[in-house]
Amino acid sequence: MAEQAPFRILSLIASATEILCALGFRDQLVGRSHECDYPLSVAGLPAATAPRFDIHASSREIDERVKALASGRDALRALGVYEVKPGILRELQPTHIVTQMQCEVCAVSLRDVRAAVAAEANFDSRIVSLAPNALADVWEDFRRVAAALKAEEVGERLVSRVVSRIDAVTRAATRAAARPTVVAVEWVDPLMAVGNWMPELIELAGGQCLFGEAGRHSPWMDFPALAEADPEVIIVCPCGFGIERAREDMAILASQPGWDALQAVQSGRVAVCDGNQYFNRPGPRLAETTEILAEILHPDRFQFGHRGSGWIPFDGRS
Secondary structure (H helix, E strand, C coil): CCCCCCCCEEECCHHHHHHHHHCCCHHHEEEECCCCCCCHHHHHCCECEEECCCCCCCHHHHHHHHHHHHHCCCHHHHHCCEEECCCHHHHHCCCEEEEECCCCCCCCEHHHHHHHHHHHCCCCCEEEEECCCCHHHHHHHHHHHHHHCCCHHHHHHHHHHHHHHHHHHHHHHCCCCCCCEEEEEEECCCCEECCECHHHHHHHCCCEECCCCECCCCCECCHHHHHHHCCCEEEECCCCCCHHHHHHHHHHHHCCCCHHHCHHHHCCCEEEECHHHHHCCCCCCHHHHHHHHHHHHCCCCCCCCCECCCEEECCCCC
């Protein structure tokens, strides 16, 4: 990397932390969000944010609480779903703050970051806001972060490296005899399908995504619609949940009338995935996400070694 002035970077979203580290700026990170957990070396950085809901509550309770915070039904609405801890900006004195404007449920909103900076008012930070709606937007976010840190060439190399890995999977997947139909679930209770970049990745990995549209927010759905579609593969990757927490919610799906009759269930093609680390985190590890999808969709062709860590098969019935 070319020599440059030292930065003091605060990342307020997990995907941005991964992007920054992949670009070579780990040593210039001075703070992170409460969700930033990869690479492991960032764990020692001060967490600048906190959620305003119980992350250990049930999926239904989390959904209701977040909706109340985001819709104006809660007195804390003006403060958002997450908070920037008071005084943390003054303490860290960041030259750059990386946040997002794609989803107020995913991380601290751009509005709240601006309000927090204005409240401190004793330093000047450049705010870099990401908007990963579709897959192409993710790559543009890589470039946006790199440009803000005067590392454009490094950014282009990162995009090229991740896209090349995905392209290699796609080329191999096109040789498969069939493209299985897929329903990918981003939230179990209430039921939500994947959106944004995920429908694209499913197609690139050799599947047919039945719910969700590339570049658009994740849509709500209901179990009768899932049952009517009767996909060949069901992928469960709740936003913010690892495999163990996602597996706990499988009892909700498996208790639905007609679950056992679904062809994906009968053929053992239901996968529980780490949505937190991979599927719902638009950073460099979308390459690994594509590999995980390929392993699930075409197990006869792909074994990248993600089974057991990125996903597990679910063989439970009601």
